[in-house]
Amino acid sequence: MTLPAPHDKANTVRAMFARIALRYDLMNHLMTFGCDRSWQREVVRRAAPPPGGRLLDIGCGTGGIAKEAWGRDPSLEITAADFTLAMLQRGCNGAWRQRLRWCGADALSLPFADDTFDAVTSGYLIRNVTDIHQALAEQCRVAKPGARIVCLDTAPPGRHPLKPLIDFHMHRVIPLVGGVVSGDPLAYRYLPQSTRAFKTPEELADAMRTAGLVAVAYQRRMFNTVTIIYGRVPVSDVEDAARG
Numbered sequence: 689m690t691l692p693a694p695h696d697k698a699n700t701v702r703a704m705f706a707r708i709a710l711r712y713d714l715m716n717h718l719m720t721f722g723c724d725r726s727w728q729r730e731v732v733r734r735a736a737p738p739p740g741g742r743l744l745d746i747g748c749g750t751g752g753i754a755k756e757a758w759g760r761d762p763s764l765e766i767t768a769a770d771f772t773l774a775m776l777q778r779g780c781n782g783a784w785r786q787r788l789r790w791c792g793a794d795a796l797s798l799p800f801a802d803d804t805f806d807a808v809t810s811g812y813l814i815r816n817v818t819d820i821h822q823a824l825a826e827q828c829r830v831a832k833p834g835a836r837i838v839c840l841d842t843a844p845p846g847r848h849p850l851k852p853l854i855d856f857h858m859h860r861v862i863p864l865v866g867g868v869v870s871g872d873p874l875a876y877r878y879l880p881q882s883t884r885a886f887k888t889p890e891e892l893a894d895a896m897r898t899a900g901l902v903a904v905a906y907q908r909r910m911f912n913t914v915t916i917i918y919g920r921v922p923v924s925d926v927e928d929a930a931r932g
């Protein structure tokens with residue numbers, strides 16, 4: 689599979705997630721060796737919304753990060769937003785329908801007013817959007833001054849002693865297992881290909897600074913193939929000017 693052309697990307701991505709929605713969580717669990725939950729916990733910990741605050745999880749899929757945030761603090765007002773209906777439908781079952789505000793939304797044009805949220809999170813969204821800068825700009829716009837913005841995503845592994853093993857897992861094991869589990873091998877070929885073509889954590893950090901965030905930093909996980917990257921919306925014009 690070649691990566692979709694930019695003008696096709698949004699439709700291709702939406703259709704792909706609609707096809708794999710049913711088995712998405714199971715497959716995530718399998719290919720991360722069960723680490724997905726601990727990364728979601730770390731995203732929520734880094735987002736650190738205040739009690740009773742508003743959190744937006746954009747590109748929420750089945751709502752893993754949003755559910756983790758609710759589990760940590762049920763006083764939060766959590767909006768779980770995505771542009772793939774099938775993923776939202778899969779996530780908002782049972783009690784989750786009421787606990788979270790599920791919302792259809794495009795990350796590139798968020799249907800929220802400026803300065804709405806105390807924290808914004810996303811998991812594996814940024815690699816999938818057609819315009820990373822626009823997605824980050826929108827997250828900054830809807831976040832209040834001082835809010836944290838946290839992105840979890842895969843990353844090109846770069847130089848690593850275990851690179852042959854990592855490549856084998858990404859380019860052979862994941863498409864094979866993903867094909868069997870989800871019935872859609874193409875989707876699980878797109879994952880390693882889009883990861884290889886994606887920004888390094890340093891480049892993503894630069895994009896977050898360009899979007900206006902301060903105190904940008906990141907952590908790497910799973911042999912550098914996963915990054916949790918975070919920054920804060922400046923609280924004042926002085927802080928904004930200080931970032932240069």
Ligand SMILES: C[S@@+](CC[C@H](N)C(=O)[O-])C[C@H]1O[C@@H](n2cnc3c(N)ncnc32)[C@H](O)[C@@H]1O
Pocket residue numbers: 698701702705716746747748749750751752753769770771772775793794795796810811812813816817818
């Ligand atoms: C890999 S899934 C991640 C789901 C979830 N965040 C997680 O951590 O497991 C990526 C999600 O991003 C959504 N997505 C991609 N581009 C989007 C966009 N422009 N606007 C809203 N959602 C988008 C897809 O529909 C999909 O549900």
